[in-house]
Amino acid sequence: MKVELRGNAFCSRIRFSVQKRVPDNNLTGTRGVAAHMGINGCSHKGSRSTLLLVVCAVYSSLLQVHSSSGQPIASPPVSISSPPVSEKITLLQFRFSAGLNSENLSSWDWTVNQCTGWYGVKCWSSGYVRALNLPQAELNGTLARDLGGLVYLSSFDLQKNSLTGPIPQEMVSMTALRQLLLQDNQLNGSIPDCLRNMTKLEELNLANNRLEGEFPSNLFATLRNLQKVDLGNNIITGPIPDDLVDIPTLHVLSLRSNNLSGPISPLLASSPSLVTVDLSNNSLEGSLPSTWTMTNMTSLDLSSNFLQGDIPVSLFKLSNLTKLNLAGNNFTGKIPQLMACHYGDAAFSDNPFLVVEPCPLSATPSSPLPDDEGPLPGSAIPPHPVHRRSSNSLSTLTIVALTAGDIALLLMSGAGFVFFISWWKKRSRNNKDDENEDKSANCTLRSVYGKELGQAAEPHRPTYLVPAPALKPALKSVLGKVNEDDQDTEIGAENDFALSCEEFGMDPVILDRRLELDIESLLRANAVVLGAGTFGSVYMAVMDDGHMLAIKRLQDGALRNEDLFARQIKKLADVKHRNLLPIRAYCWSPNEKLIIGDYMPNGNLFTLLHGDKDQRPAILSWATRHNIALETGRALAHLHDNTVVHGNLKATNVLLDDKLEVRVADFGLESLLDRPLQHITNAGYLSPELLISPHRKSAKGDVYSFGVLLLELLTGLEPLGKNNMDLATWVKEMVKSRRTEEVFDPSLMSSHVLPADVLELLELALLCVHDQDNRRPTIASVLRSLETIVPSEGFLPDPAVLPQHMGDDLSVEHGFADGHAGIGRRVPVDSLELSPSQAAYYSDNSSSSISPLQAGISSSSGRDYD
Numbered sequence: 001m002k003v004e005l006r007g008n009a010f011c012s013r014i015r016f017s018v019q020k021r022v023p024d025n026n027l028t029g030t031r032g033v034a035a036h037m038g039i040n041g042c043s044h045k046g047s048r049s050t051l052l053l054v055v056c057a058v059y060s061s062l063l064q065v066h067s068s069s070g071q072p073i074a075s076p077p078v079s080i081s082s083p084p085v086s087e088k089i090t091l092l093q094f095r096f097s098a099g100l101n102s103e104n105l106s107s108w109d110w111t112v113n114q115c116t117g118w119y120g121v122k123c124w125s126s127g128y129v130r131a132l133n134l135p136q137a138e139l140n141g142t143l144a145r146d147l148g149g150l151v152y153l154s155s156f157d158l159q160k161n162s163l164t165g166p167i168p169q170e171m172v173s174m175t176a177l178r179q180l181l182l183q184d185n186q187l188n189g190s191i192p193d194c195l196r197n198m199t200k201l202e203e204l205n206l207a208n209n210r211l212e213g214e215f216p217s218n219l220f221a222t223l224r225n226l227q228k229v230d231l232g233n234n235i236i237t238g239p240i241p242d243d244l245v246d247i248p249t250l251h252v253l254s255l256r257s258n259n260l261s262g263p264i265s266p267l268l269a270s271s272p273s274l275v276t277v278d279l280s281n282n283s284l285e286g287s288l289p290s291t292w293t294m295t296n297m298t299s300l301d302l303s304s305n306f307l308q309g310d311i312p313v314s315l316f317k318l319s320n321l322t323k324l325n326l327a328g329n330n331f332t333g334k335i336p337q338l339m340a341c342h343y344g345d346a347a348f349s350d351n352p353f354l355v356v357e358p359c360p361l362s363a364t365p366s367s368p369l370p371d372d373e374g375p376l377p378g379s380a381i382p383p384h385p386v387h388r389r390s391s392n393s394l395s396t397l398t399i400v401a402l403t404a405g406d407i408a409l410l411l412m413s414g415a416g417f418v419f420f421i422s423w424w425k426k427r428s429r430n431n432k433d434d435e436n437e438d439k440s441a442n443c444t445l446r447s448v449y450g451k452e453l454g455q456a457a458e459p460h461r462p463t464y465l466v467p468a469p470a471l472k473p474a475l476k477s478v479l480g481k482v483n484e485d486d487q488d489t490e491i492g493a494e495n496d497f498a499l500s501c502e503e504f505g506m507d508p509v510i511l512d513r514r515l516e517l518d519i520e521s522l523l524r525a526n527a528v529v530l531g532a533g534t535f536g537s538v539y540m541a542v543m544d545d546g547h548m549l550a551i552k553r554l555q556d557g558a559l560r561n562e563d564l565f566a567r568q569i570k571k572l573a574d575v576k577h578r579n580l581l582p583i584r585a586y587c588w589s590p591n592e593k594l595i596i597g598d599y600m601p602n603g604n605l606f607t608l609l610h611g612d613k614d615q616r617p618a619i620l621s622w623a624t625r626h627n628i629a630l631e632t633g634r635a636l637a638h639l640h641d642n643t644v645v646h647g648n649l650k651a652t653n654v655l656l657d658d659k660l661e662v663r664v665a666d667f668g669l670e671s672l673l674d675r676p677l678q679h680i681t682n683a684g685y686l687s688p689e690l691l692i693s694p695h696r697k698s699a700k701g702d703v704y705s706f707g708v709l710l711l712e713l714l715t716g717l718e719p720l721g722k723n724n725m726d727l728a729t730w731v732k733e734m735v736k737s738r739r740t741e742e743v744f745d746p747s748l749m750s751s752h753v754l755p756a757d758v759l760e761l762l763e764l765a766l767l768c769v770h771d772q773d774n775r776r777p778t779i780a781s782v783l784r785s786l787e788t789i790v791p792s793e794g795f796l797p798d799p800a801v802l803p804q805h806m807g808d809d810l811s812v813e814h815g816f817a818d819g820h821a822g823i824g825r826r827v828p829v830d831s832l833e834l835s836p837s838q839a840a841y842y843s844d845n846s847s848s849s850i851s852p853l854q855a856g857i858s859s860s861s862g863r864d865y866d
């Protein structure tokens with residue numbers, strides 16, 4: 001039986017198909033449906049809404065007619081194939097109210113299971129809606145009051161749409177919400193009181209809307225799980241509530257660009273949890289609290305307020321505070337030169353009564369990413385908005401000061417600069433054990449690439465390194481990669497890497513105190529070439545005790561200014577994250593620049609996925625691929641949070657440690673070069689705008705490269721096909737021609753049905769590789785989506801579709817067939833199966849040879865990716 005309702009805009013978009021077997025036959029019954037649709041829900045919606053209710057009621061009675069037992073089913077659904085009809089109706093009301101014209105919601109077809117086939121909807125295993133995530137989905141209506149019907153909703157993300165109207169009080173029943181992201185809309189009205197019921201809320205972002213009025217009293221007293229709050233750029237008035245700043249879990253707080261008044265609470269100054277606070281551009285007044293004990297605080301922006309009085313010394317003693325902005329206030333007293341150097345003069349500017357001892361090198365704080373679009377990627381806090389008050393614009397005094405600073409900078413090629421260099425050097429050198437101070441004077445360095453040259457000193461055992469496997473096999477496996485004829489170049493080989501001690505004149509500059517390394521131990525090390533890339537060659541050096549370091553030798557063009565080099569590399573080394581490859585030390589001489597880090601025993605993702613001439617590709621389970629994507633995303637988000645653009649994200653820079661955990665390498669390396677690179681070896685990963693102007697590196701360019709990485713993980717294909725078609729373009733073409741199923745790596749197919757979570761990842765990847773950079777999401781929002789994807793069970797390679805012998809368990813615990821430890825099994829290159837379309841990708845005329853799917857694979861979602 002098929003019922004089609006047509007006649008108005010809404011009905012024309014919903015086709016009811018009640019076939020022999022009704023997909024959503026697990027009803028909550030007439031009573032349940034009525035309760036959810038209820039008086040509250042639809043009665044205020046006017047005639048179209050009434051029609052919707054009638055339609056829903058007709059449909060539900062039809063379903064009951066078809067119910068096998070003839071009885072309404074009262075108990076909640078237990079399987080994902082039978083989600084509650086009441087929630088489907090709520091979602092349709094939402095679409096009706098907020099997204100009638102959104103192409104993104106065209107997949108919201110009544111006949112399709114909302115849990116598996118509706119864009120942006122995710123469900124719990126019980127079938128109730130878990131997440132409604134529709135960022136940048138062209139929603140331009142209002143929020144339906146009935147949304148409260150989604151009582152099990154955990155994540156609600158409608159950021160970057162054009163929603164208007166108030167946040168409905170009816171959301172009061174969404175008590176399971178953990179994430180409420182409505183930023184970058186045009187919502188108005190007051191801050192809804194209903195928030196207080198969302199006691200599980202961890203992230204609240206209502207920034208960049210038009211919300212006004214004071215905070216409802218005691219609003220945050222019940223929200224004790226909040227970690228991130230961003231209400232910036234609204235029209236909120238009144239004081240900052242104490243119950244907000246003393247939330248024990250709160251890390252990030254941004255209330256910038258509102259009209260908040262009153263003093264800053266001592267509770268804020270003593271919060272042990274806050275890490276980033278932005279209260280800039282408000283009307284806050286009074287003196288600062290006298291005692292600051294925020295031990296975790298790294299960034300504090302109080303600029304452009306009416307704050308006054310002396311700046312308490314305890315504020316400067318916060319050991320983790322790296323970014324401070326107190327500009328544009330009425331502070332008094334004196335700022336010592338050291339503080340001006342540390343935070344930059346600009347941090348104190350535009351305070352007419354504050355005496356700032358200028359820093360000799362006018363060390364302005366790191367500038368934000370050149371990302372012209374809204375919030376910093378990966379950051380919960382958008383960049384500082386344009387000041388609204390006249391007092392916030394640069395004063396004449398400041399302009400004069402800045403200009404003077406620039407001129408001074410130009411003139412300071414001599415004395416001032418030398419002062420700064422020696423100051424910086426002292427700081428770097430202090431990181432080293434004193435006993436190493438004069439070690440370099442008499443050493444004789446002939447090679448770090450040849451035979452051991454001197455007597456071994458006491459072996460070092462840096463604790464941070466994973467124990468290296470036996471030296472010989474490790475060397476052999478690496479040598480296997482670099483020597484065409486497999487000759488033994490391990491020790492005593494000819495090399496072009498002879499360095500002399502005079503080149504350095506000093507020990508490596510240690511950036512990680514846990515590393516014990518001096519020039520002699522480095523010189524004694526055996527080393528082999530791992531490969532060469534855009535920035536130079538990489539060597540693996542084996543230390544006296546068998547531990548292995550990776551040493552990148554930068555090519556010509558690296559910064560010739562030692563101090564600048566030191567500052568830039570320190571900046572990169574300071575960005576620490578468990579999924580970033582740490583920079584442990586460096587050497588600088590006029591002719592040689594070395595960057596020293598950990599050697600990653602499982603190599604890089606490119607070789608793992610695609611193999612190389614000596615190494616077979618590994619079969620990676622879906623869970624492993626998802627984890628690699630997740631960890632790479634985390635690394636990138638952390639870089640962007642710290643205003644570092646990676647600039648060269650690709651599979652060879654995604655390294656894997658002994659546990660197959662990701663360590664992203666080579667981030668921000670262009671900042672160590674004197675001039676922009678002429679030649680970039682990351683074809684396939686470059687976004688369209690970077691293809692035109694390769695030097696305009698941006699966070700959005702990184703997001704594009706990340707999208708290509710995701711596609712590589714999903715398809716198992718290299719980023720560049722044989723005919724120079726890039727992977728992103730190929731996948732887009734395949735999806736447009738509705739042959740989505742053909743793009744996936746056949747080794748991922750557990751059955752001939754694609755699980756929804758793989759499709760979700762593909763959707764995410766396609767968002768990242770959008771041609772227009774301003775349509776790409778930030779890595780932070782990509783990461784949020786990635787984290788909600790839970791790899792489905794049983795999505796391991798299936799014996800039926802894999803080459804012989806490859807069907808057994810290929811989880812990460814298994815060793816390689818070739819004895820390599822730690823990853824999935826490797827398959828012979830010639831027995832790898834590609835789908836016909838995948839094979840065509842590697843042929844010379846892939847677009848013309850794309851053929852219809854022959855493998856009989858069908859999609860479970862029926863989604864349309866156009």
Ligand SMILES: Nc1ncnc2c1ncn2[C@@H]1O[C@H](COP(=O)(O)OP(=O)(O)OP(=O)(O)O)[C@@H](O)[C@H]1O
Pocket residue numbers: 530531532533534535536537538550581597598599600601603604648652653655665666681682
């Ligand atoms: N710390 C490390 N541990 C193990 N292998 C590494 C390490 N650093 C780099 N490699 C590997 O050494 C090889 C050469 O690296 P390199 O960074 O010079 O080139 P690339 O990554 O191919 O290109 P690019 O210079 O553009 O990043 C690559 O295969 C890379 O994966």
